[in-house]
Amino acid sequence: MGKGSKMLEKCGKVGRGRKYYRLAGASNGEGVEQPSDGSIAKLVLESEWAVEVEEALWKGRIEWKAELVNKVLKRLWNHGPKALQFFKHLDRHPTYIHSPSSFHHAIDIAARMHDYNSAWAFFSRMRSLRCGPSPKSFAILAERYASNGKPHRAVRAFLSMHLHGCPQDLHSFNTLLDILCKSHRVDMAHHLFKTLFSRFKPDAVSYNIIANGYCLLKRTPLALQVLKEMVHRGIQPTLVSYNTLLKGYFRSNQIKDAWAFYLEMQKRKCQIDVVTYTTMIHGFGVAGDVKKSRRVFHEMVKEGVVPSVATYNALIQVLCKKDTVENAVLVFEDMVTEGVCLPNLVTYNLVIRGLCHVGDMERALGFMGRMEEHGLRPSVQTYNVVIRYFCDAGEIEKGLDMFGKMGDGSCLPNLDTYNVLISAMFMRKKSEDLVVAGKLLIEMVDRGFLPRKFTFNRVLDGLVITGNQEFAKEILRMQSRCGRIVRRLKL
DNA sequence: ATAGGGTTAG
Structure with missing residues (x-):
């Protein structure tokens, strides 16, 4: 460095x-x-x-x-x-000459900022350089369309692939279904699935994707129905299908059903794997039954299934939330000494959040410093957690200091960071804080983030009340440039 | 980057 x-x-x-x-x-x-x-x-x-x-x-x-x-x-x-x-x-x-992977990053970044013109220009550029676009390029664009609330455009983009020299096969169809399901447009995905059934001949993956979509919406009966239809069509469910439904039961708080399903999986001699166990550990823990989480963990080890980092992370999260952070830290230290798998960024973020939650900021910062022992750097999520808890505890200055540390280098703030800090600027009821909030708002727009209308209005109100009329006007002008509906405001 | 488990907003 x-x-x-x-x-x-x-x-x-x-x-x-x-x-x-x-x-x-x-x-x-x-x-x-x-x-x-x-x-x-x-x-x-x-x-x-x-x-x-x-x-x-x-x-x-x-x-x-x-x-x-x-x-x-x-x-x-x-x-x-x-x-x-x-x-x-x-x-x-x-x-x-840029490589396809760099083009993909650029497409992703442009589309995230709703700059679809640039995104499509990159497609053309790829084509003229004869290095794309590939189905992956379309997947990236479609995902941004979907997450920006334009799922129809995602579908249209994906279905126009062949016009750009990309094959349209079951692979890419499944990708589209998954994108729609993950952005909670399961209805649309399922409809497309039925409409294009004969054209693409859905496989087990397609069914699993739709079932998972319904699980995300906590509609496990529909998920089950999809899996039953799959069997009816002569396609055998896979372990992924079972694990998906198991997770779905936990998500919709059907703990008894989850347990019964798990027993059924054992009885039918499914090769229960590390994902099944991790799902159980996480599910029971979140439901408040930490004892059962621990029991499943030990059962897993007894059965000779090796825990993964995700398994440890599930346990650590559960202990932080429903037990004590001390016990979570013990598991963390076990990981380090036993070395079966090493803590990763998620592990650190969980422990740091746990410590922040009980107000032990000192130790949280200690863990932040320890990250490099494992070749890790604090991520933007790490900073966000620490900043959030500093601000919640009223230590606004420390939150701002932490924000400053991001500014001078390695980790740029994201939308959450700005939202957390801007909210914090209202806590002390100080006029200067509101000016800072305004500056943060301008900075975030400069960096390609689109603040919510709510954020604009709050900052505007604050500035008007504290007599910063001129600054408020500047922000209002910026708001209209952003395409956010300008609210009537007497200035 | 065709599917399932682990950060995130009370």
């Missing part, structure tokens, strides 16, 4: 206050060392002018590789406009 940032030199101000940047390559005797993805991301974030980025990126003797580009895009994930700026400039590079 350190090496990379040293190679990035900011060469002072030249001319009309314009900063020039140079990405220096440090010679180490064996050749030229490359700047890190972190230093490149930082350069893109700091430069204000497009030309600066272009010069630095092209003339910096950087040996571009798809892997490096993808890493940079991931670092800029929560600053969509900058990410696309970087991608588009590099697309004009004299020799470097």
Whole structure:
């Protein structure tokens, strides 16, 4: 990390206050060392002018590789406009050509910001470079359409694949069904499933996807019906089908049914696997029956099924929520000493949340520091948890400090971060806090996030009440640029 | 990135 940032030199101000940047390559005797993805991301974030980025990126003797580009895009994930700026400039590079995976990141980022024009332009660009688009490209776009509340456009995009030289097969059909189900449009998915039945000949995967969709909606009778129909059509349910329904019972709080189903699975000699056990541990725990969770955990070990990280994470979450965080920490330490599987980012986030929840911020921060022992860095979710609990405890300054630590480098704030902080700015009833809230609102829009109407209105009200009329007007103008309905406001 | 288990909003 350190090496990379040293190679990035900011060469002072030249001319009309314009900063020039140079990405220096440090010679180490064996050749030229490359700047890190972190230093490149930082350069893109700091430069204000497009030309600066272009010069630095092209003339910096950087040996571009798809892997490096993808890493940079991931670092800029929560600053969509900058990410696309970087991608588009590099697309004009004299020799470097973007890889399909980088195009996919760019499509994802553009579509997330509702910038479908750019997204589709990337499709055309891929086509003219003869490197796509592939079914995966369509899956990415369709998922964004669906999660942005435009499921019909997702379907249309997917069904137009063949016009772009992509095969339309059962594979891609299943992907579309899954996308619709995961965005809770199970009705639409099931309808499509029936309509295009003879064209695609659904398989076990298709049925499992629809069944899972109904489970997500807590409609287990319908899920069961789908699986029965599958049997009727001569397709055998798989272990995935059973695990899906088991999870569905827990989700809709049918604990007795879940238990009965589990016993039935054992009786029928299904090869119960680690997923089944993890589902049971999580399900019982969330329902408040920690004893049963532990019992299932031991039963699993007795049966010779090796717990995965997800199994440990399920247990740790359950202990945090329904038992004590101390016991959760004991399991964490067991993991580390026994080494069957090592804690991952999720594990850390669970323990940190657990500690925050009981008000032990000190220890939570301690775990945050320990993450690098396992080669991990705090994620944006880690920061969000800590910031949220600092703010909830009234320690707004500490929350803002933590936010500041994100700002100076490795982890850009996301929509949740801004929402948490903006809410916190109303707690102290201080005029200055509301100005900060306004600034955060502007910053988040700059970075490609679309605040909810509620957020706009709250900040506007706050600014008006504290007499910041001019600032309120500025935010109002920004709101209309965002396409959010402007509320009548007397100014 | 064709399906099932583990962070997230009370």
